[in-house]
Amino acid sequence: MSGSALRRVGAIMLRHLYILRGSWPRVLEMAYWPAINMTLWGFTSQFFVTHSSWVAQTGGILIGAVVLWDVMFRGNLGVALSFMEEMWSRNLGHLSVSPLRPHELMAGMLGMSLVRTTIGVLPAALLAIPMYHYSLFSMGLPLLTFWLNLMISGWAIGLGVSALVLRFGLGAESMAWVLIFALAPLAGIYYPISTLPSWLQPLAWSLPPAYVFEGMRAVMQGKGLDGHLLAGAVGLNIVYVSAAALIFLRVHHIARKRGLLLNVGE
């Protein structure tokens, strides 16, 4: 990416950072739900520790799962909300006649997703330390690979949702919140994939988060980072995020053909 392209990507991020800077309730809201989720699952985890031998063996497994699931959820929202913000504010027309390329807009949205996810999830992860004496960071380097993989999975969904919103209008905006939950039962967030019926397991293994959450449990059970699981997650993420990016760019092109960029907004 050239220097001028980076500057344009930075401009898109700056535009969204200005919004965050000017609205502390928005920043608070970003951190609020992950913290509430973590608190809820933290107490549930404490209960299970005394009633379940499986959870007792790996303290914090539910907390780790819920925090990492939020990475994927927030990764998705970070992309989709950045795009929808442009539609809500009727700014897509101005952006589309500026020198900003569609892939630079996309890169700016992904960059903002990284910022939003960090603002949203990091406080929950830190809060778990004093509340439940559990540090997600004790996983060490594998945590970084899990975090990145789940965020990229979230990006793929977020780009898909953005393409849907561009193609079908803001009537499709609820997809940003609901689509990802269709994947949750298959992701093996709180249970091993082997728990699923055998006919569902191949579907689960076609999704990157299944590999990540299996890998997370392996690390927390002291088995170390499983290279095969990591490779599976990385490989599938490359496929899905590339496909989502191509779909977004294709829909952007269709939008230019059909005049969908002309009258966007609430």
Added chain:
Amino acid sequence: MIDAAIHVEKLSKSFAGQPAVDAISFSVATGSTTALLGGNGAGKTTTISMLLGLLLPDSGTIRVLGEDMVKHRYRVLPRVNFSSPYVELPHRLSVRENLTVYGHLYGVSKLKQRIAQLAEELELIDFLDRASGRLSAGQKTRVAIAKAMLNQPELLLLDEPTASLDPDTADWVRGYFRAYQQRSGATILLASHNMAEVERLCDQVVMMKQGGIVDAGSPAQLRERYGRNDLEQVFLDIARNRRLPHGAA
């Protein structure tokens, strides 16, 4: 067409089978101010959208500042800008923030100085740090013009630039564009319903109706051709099919 800032050849666009722009051809000379004039649904906004690359044509060619706009729009866009009262800037950002973001997008060097200069020229200083959504219609128009002027465009496309402005502000805006055009030698293409504005600002007028070009010429030529005293009467003649140009069959 070396001296044409815009050269359009047989440009067409349909929506759901209905032609919005139908095989139009026209040129805009470099350094001139040209108006696209026509009633609602004449195809002005569709034409401007295609000139900006916001909309892909079904057929025909568009050359802007010497480049094929369909194939190489990103070579052209840094040298072009656009303003319309119907396309607003993000409401939650302050005027300064909006101008900063767009300044970066257009690669404006010495951006802070440029914003300060525009704030002075366009009298934005009092509300530079106010949210754009909290401005009056006149203030919003001045901010939109500032955004359009950030990169000192060689080609400026304006969609009804003085719509919703009071006569005093509208006159000031027209004066600003005229001064910019004379100072920079930029080309201006505007779509407007305001005949007085077109008469004051424009060297050439392209009259559009139902997606086609029905006539073109300088305001004086059009007045003479239709035997009318002002462009408004010419516009009404064309809109209502009242008479053919003198000498036409």
